[in-house]
Amino acid sequence: MISTQTWADARQLWDFHQMHHEPRPCSVAIGLGSHDLGVADTAADFYRRGLVPLIVFTGATSRTTAERMPRGEAVHYRERALALGVPAAAVLVEPQARNTGENIRFSRAVLEEADVEVSSVLLISKPYEERRAYATARKIWPEVDIVSASSPMTFEAYLDSIGDARLVIDMLVGALQRLMIYPKRGFMIPQSVPNDVAAAYERLRQEGFTSRIVADGTPAGC
Structure with a gap:
């Protein structure tokens, strides 16, 4: 009890964990891998609303997701976004990251390799990870604006x-x-x-x- x-x-x-940032147009959305497919749903919603032209999903597997997402968090997120109507050309996948720091670093590398110019990031996480994701991104990628977001849930x-x-x-x-x-x-x-x-x-x-x-x-x- x-x-x-x-x-x-x-x-x-x-x-406290929620940043209460207002979602706004950004260069790219980055969806941080986890057990929560709501991250992919939110990223797809932002794309459909025209807030971002491109989404990066990042994440390998963890002890929490190995059974639920055997092909990797980022891959399952991509599949979910495509099922929700996001075109394949608008989704990049980073399948190696195993923690938040790697999510940011590896996603940045994927975007650089794709020659995507980034000045702002709509960073999507689980609701209770907004502040942690924001603080991590600001440390690793200080030159871009970070808007922290998650599924709007109580x-x-x-x-x-x-x-x-x-x-x-x-x-x-x-x-x-x-x-x-x-x-x-x-x-x-x-x-x-x-x-x-x-x-x-x-x-x-x-x-x-x-x-x-x-x-x-x-x-x-x-």
Whole structure:
């Protein structure tokens, strides 16, 4: 049973992780690979609305996606976008990245190889990864404007879509820990964490929502 306090703490982290950027026209959309096909749906929607002329989907597989997306996250995302009406010529695939930093670096390389001039990126992630994706991209690719975006969903709707509340809360906690420790490792720019958000994070850790925590000193990528 998840307590009322735990729900309130999780919702507070959810709200903080979202950047609340207004989607606007950009040079390209980059969809970060994950278990969530909503990233591909959102990228396709932005393309249909004329916000971007090109989409890059990036991602290999992870322990979360190996069974669900055996051909790789980026490949499954592309298939989803094409099924939603995006033309094949408007989609590039980067199938090697295994963390957020590689998503950005490898996508940048794919765009450079394709001779695509980029001044702004509509960066699409899971809703609770918006701030982490933004902070990582600003560190790795500081010369472009970054607009962080995700599927427009409430916390409750996202929980229903995933069907595993504990996993989602674990992800919220893990994403916030990375925001706090990864700037010191050079993986992302610093993000100020309000005291009430930090307190909610600590309570969730004490409640055992720690499966996505990075061990101190572990040389993990972003």
